[in-house]
Amino acid sequence: MKPQPTKPTAPQRLLSLDALRGFDMFFIMGFAGLVVALCKLRPGSFADWMSAQMGHAAWDGFFHHDTIFPLFLFIAGISFPFSLAKQREKGVRERSIYTKVIRRGLTLVALGLVYNGLFNLDFATLRLPSVLGRIGLAWMFAAMLFIRFGIRTRIALAAVILVGYGLLLQFVAAPDAAGAGPLTEAGNIVGYIDRTIMPAHLYGNRGFDPEGLLSTLPAIVTAMLGMFTGEFVRRSEEQISGSRKALRMAAGAALLLVLALCLDPLQPVNKKLWTPAFVFAAGAYSLGMFALFYYIIDVRQWRRWSYFFQVIGLNSITIYMVQRIVRVSYTSEFFFGGLGSKFSPEVASVIFSAGYITVCWLLLWFLDRKKIYLKV
Template sequence: MTVQKKPQRLQSLDALRGFDMFFIMGGGPLFIALATLFPTPFFQAIAQQMQHVEWHGLSFEDMIFPLFLFIAGISFPFSLEKQRASGMTDSAIYKKIIRRGITLVILGLVYGGILSLDFENQRYASVLGRIGLAWMFAAILFVNTRTITRVWITAGILIGYWLLLAFVPAPDGNGADVFSMEGCLVGYVDRIMLPGHLYLKIHDPEGILSTVPAIATALLGMFTGEFIKLQKKEFTETKKVLYLLVVGLILVVSGVIWNLFFPINKNLWTSSFVCTVGGISMILFALFYYIIDVKGFRGWTLFFTVIGMNSITIYLAQRFINFSFTANSIFGGITKLLPETAQPLMGAVTYIAICWGFLYFLYRQRIFLKV
């Protein structure tokens, strides 16, 4: 009788997800506040990375969203293995994939205020919607294709998207640059197909056409998870880390070179953006995986794990729960006693503390929102 090996849980994934969501939970304002208190070139440079670039280019803030999608991709090969080991049929697996994708789209609509019933001013595109759709299509591809086929599909998506945007300008662009907000096909598709409100009035960063290359971001994560799962003797855990670092570096270099022809742009989710942030995400995961899962240094991870295991919860909770009010009610008096330059830092720290305390309570009660 053959005993099936229980699919491993990557503790590094929870920690990396938590590290990523920390910046959604107040990490950005924390570093900006540090630059206010200590206006040195070092802290000011970090603070600048906590803001999105206006159009072309890349900052750390632009990394947060695609890193989350990449991480969602990594986890899928493990969850798929677990589902198949439990005897789930392909039909049941498809239903679960589609249900998760649609649930995230619905949560994105709720986050955007659809329950207010102001449909004219409703924003229908959303971060959660993009994660749901991109992950869903990538997962369906993963279930139905071999690795080499997915490699060609990913390449086809990235190259095809580049050629489409480069050679098909927006019909209403009036001759503007094809990679500009006014002249790109991406914004045109949003204007004619998305009802309600667009985030940037004539363009939406989470619009319809730019969801297609986001599928490639999820697939890059799935390639990573699939590689980590390999049990071949020639791939020791340390070698896996080295391979991921090398491939990640190659992706970054490819993205930077591609940027010369197809600008790195989060709003358009350009192919150069996919390669660059995919490479950085792979390098980050390799480091977390090596430190936590390979070397077993886990003592420092609790702070991030608590966030990572309820990442969707804190994303939604910040929309509907006034954590700032709670932080000010408890710590506002102390904050006012501090020098004016130190008050933003105290405010950022206390906000993070309240959010983390909320998540820690859920963590201790084993309450996790799973979609």
């Protein structure tokens, strides 16, 4: 009698995802400030370059800090194929899945409004777009496409979105900015739409918002790239080893980088417009970093070092909101102000930055020990 083939076991939680999410959030949890403070201790060309990487490109360009937002969205995309598979295995109805997706997306939009100052009750000038809002909307629409369509249709839809958005940017200028080029901050159609719909609710009241309505479209593709990746990783074919998956993802990252480099001369990499070249550049970085973390943590099982980042990644939304609501700098100064006062201002800045990170991390460590997580 032939032995029956064993049913593939359900995939375990990808610890690399938590670690990579934590690594991503680490930069906005104070590490970027620490890097800048350290660079001031030894000024020079390399220090200037490194400090610049801890900020955003003024318009066109691609600095490390420009990777943080799309990487977080990409990671959210990776998680969804696993989450959807679990729900379907439990027999959850499609209608309930859609409801949960929409609820999560709108909850992130609401948290974005809270982050922007909802409780100031200044509704006349409250900024409506937000980082969390874009993550919520882009992920929500990408998730609904994932539920509804097969991979070939989704690839075609992603291509249509990028081509259509790119052509719109390239050839349609803002009607209210005569003489300004369509790819400039004053002349792009993205800003014009936001100025028309919500003129008093944009970032800094400058007439342009980097998280505006139209540029959410290519952000959906960023989330879709993450879902393509998650779909690939969770495939049950036993003949595809973890090492081979990591290698294929690295090759995919290289391909995305080539696409970004080819598009950049035609339509520059620009985070604020979320241009197609930016989608590919950020996708290359995100996929490459995930391939690296996946190989080290989930394939090679070298995990001990990653605990520091996992603690952050498991409560990423928590620390993002806490830094907005709570004066963490006050706590850091309370504990580390005395030590900092004994040194020069440059060294004191390093101590305060390290203390800020320490306070944030210990809070997240405490929450992790108590199994307290803010889940949306």
